[in-house]
Amino acid sequence: MNKDIPVISLQRLPIYLNYLKTLSSDEHYISSGFIAKALGMGEVLVRKDLAYTSAVGKPRSGYIKEELISAIEDYLCCNRKRSAVIVGIGALGRAILAYEGFTNYGIEIAYAFDSDKNKIGLEVAKKTIWDISDVKRKLKGQGVELAILCVPSSCAQSVADLLIDCGIRAILNFAPVSIKSPDSVIVRQIDVAANLAILSSMI
Amino acid sequence: MNKDIPVISLQRLPIYLNYLKTLSSDEHYISSGFIAKALGMGEVLVRKDLAYTSAVGKPRSGYIKEELISAIEDYLCCNRKRSAVIVGIGALGRAILAYEGFTNYGIEIAYAFDSDKNKIGLEVAKKTIWDISDVKRKLKGQGVELAILCVPSSCAQSVADLLIDCGIRAILNFAPVSIKSPDSVIVRQIDVAANLAILSSMI
Numbered sequence: 001m002n003k004d005i006p007v008i009s010l011q012r013l014p015i016y017l018n019y020l021k022t023l024s025s026d027e028h029y030i031s032s033g034f035i036a037k038a039l040g041m042g043e044v045l046v047r048k049d050l051a052y053t054s055a056v057g058k059p060r061s062g063y064i065k066e067e068l069i070s071a072i073e074d075y076l077c078c079n080r081k082r083s084a085v086i087v088g089i090g091a092l093g094r095a096i097l098a099y100e101g102f103t104n105y106g107i108e109i110a111y112a113f114d115s116d117k118n119k120i121g122l123e124v125a126k127k128t129i130w131d132i133s134d135v136k137r138k139l140k141g142q143g144v145e146l147a148i149l150c151v152p153s154s155c156a157q158s159v160a161d162l163l164i165d166c167g168i169r170a171i172l173n174f175a176p177v178s179i180k181s182p183d184s185v186i187v188r189q190i191d192v193a194a195n196l197a198i199l200s201s202m203i
Numbered sequence: 204m205n206k207d208i209p210v211i212s213l214q215r216l217p218i219y220l221n222y223l224k225t226l227s228s229d230e231h232y233i234s235s236g237f238i239a240k241a242l243g244m245g246e247v248l249v250r251k252d253l254a255y256t257s258a259v260g261k262p263r264s265g266y267i268k269e270e271l272i273s274a275i276e277d278y279l280c281c282n283r284k285r286s287a288v289i290v291g292i293g294a295l296g297r298a299i300l301a302y303e304g305f306t307n308y309g310i311e312i313a314y315a316f317d318s319d320k321n322k323i324g325l326e327v328a329k330k331t332i333w334d335i336s337d338v339k340r341k342l343k344g345q346g347v348e349l350a351i352l353c354v355p356s357s358c359a360q361s362v363a364d365l366l367i368d369c370g371i372r373a374i375l376n377f378a379p380v381s382i383k384s385p386d387s388v389i390v391r392q393i394d395v396a397a398n399l400a401i402l403s404s405m406i
Contacts, residue, residue, distance in 0.1 A: 007401075007405075010401050010404065010405070011397075011401060013401075014379070014394055014396075014397030014400060014401070015381055015392070015394075015397075018356075018379050018380055018381070018394075018397075019380075019381060022380070038381075039381050039383075040381075040383055040384075075404065076400045076401070076403075076404050077400070077403060077404050078400065082403055084399060090298075091294075091297060091298035091301045091302075092295075092298040092299075092302070094294060094298070095293075095294035095295040095297070095298040096295075096395060098294045099294075099295070099395060099396065101379055101394075101395070101396035102396045102399065104396060105396055105397070105399065105400035105403070106400075107396065107399055107400065107403065145403075145406060146399060146402065146403055148399065153221075169406045170399075170402040170403060170405065170406045171402075172395075172398055172399050172402060176217070176221050176304055177221055177222075177225070178218055178221065178222060178241075178242050178243075180242075180243055181243075186402055186405050186406055188398060188401070188402050189218070190393060190395070190398060191217055191218075191221075191304075192299060192302065192304070192375075192393070193217075193302065193304035193305045193307060193308055193310065194214075194217030194218075194221075194308070195375055195391060195393060196287060196305065196308065196310055196349060196351065196373075196375050197217060197279045197280070197281065197308035197309075197310065198210075198213050198214060198216075198217070198279070198391070199349065199373040199374075199375060199389055199391050200279075200280055200285055200308070200310065200348075200349055200373060201213065201278065201279050201280050202210075202213070202373065202389050203348060203372045203373045203389055
């Protein structure tokens with residue numbers, strides 16, 4: 001939808017949003033310089049990033065805080081309710097199911113799936129775990145386009161293929177393996193160990 | 204350490220590494236074109252990324268696979284043993300403690316900390332949970348420089364300050380809040396909900 005924005009700028013929008021939400025309700029205006037200083041970033045960068053949203057800052061006073069929050073939320077589609085599925089209810093899957101931060105972005109985890117017969121039917125964070133073999137039937141006509149993949153590397157590609165076949169168009173993949181997908185599907189990988197290794201090689 | 208490499212290239216090195224490790228041991232040589240095709244990336248990009256490591260590809264045959272794996276592992280310091288601490292043993296902290304992928308990068312979770320008196324002394328994934336108020340004493344002289352922060356947003360900055368004071372130089376932060384740190388300390392944020400929102404706004 002927002003393909004004109006560089007991904008690196010898009011990635012910073014939630015950071016601004018989280019910061020703005022921590023500010024006292026007394027703060028009516030906020031300047032790009034103030035945000036930049038608070039987040040340890042350059043002011044020009046902040047201004048450029050925010051220019052992708054519909055927010056308009058005024059030369060002296062800056063942005064109206066609530067307008068800026070709304071503009072970022074609109075850009076990130078926080079007010080458009082969307083559903084996601086999660087597949088793989090191991091330790092990480094459970095942690096993500098229990099995490100309540102998705103609602104801030106208008107995202108609801110609609111279904112949880114696993115292939116382990118011992119888990120199917122159980123409830124985690126008030127969500128029933130369904131059999132992955134039922135995924136097609138469950139998602140049919142539901143318009144669910146987002147998926148979180150917490151399965152082992154060995155089956156990540158086959159589960160991704162299945163999800164794509166069910167209409168999923170964006171996958172957040174926690175397995176430490178690259179997923180191949182058609183051009184119409186976006187995959188983003190979060191490899192926790194690799195992230196720590198990258199950090200480590202930077203110090 | 205490897206500050207000459209763009210972060211975006213550095214982030215792709217673990218992807219190549221994971222892929223190379225999945226290949227059959229029969230494969231002696233591998234070309235950048237083959238890697239590029241398998242991962243759905245451009246060949247020039249792959250060659251540029253790999254040129255940051257010490258691996259040298261030959262015009263017709265490509266790289267010797269085992270040499271390339273070693274070169275990437277060297278670049279990511281996988282053979283240099285390093286210790287990390289994790290703070291905040293909620294659902295996510297438990298999942299990360301139980302995750303075994305860190306050893307591939309030579310990283311060991313040495314200590315787990317929490318402030319909840321009910322958790323202190325318990326064992327999770329064979330690691331004892333220590334009181335965060337003991338962190339300074341525990342880390343003294345240990346040379347631990349990496350930390351994983353799984354605490355609530357409200358205390359992420361104060362815990363980060365404490366860790367930095369104990370000699371931590373790189374922090375992987377899962378709290379959805381920006382951490383301010385001195386220039387000598389690197390912080391990388393993983394905000395799961397924001398990642399899903401970003402994906403969602405891209406489709």
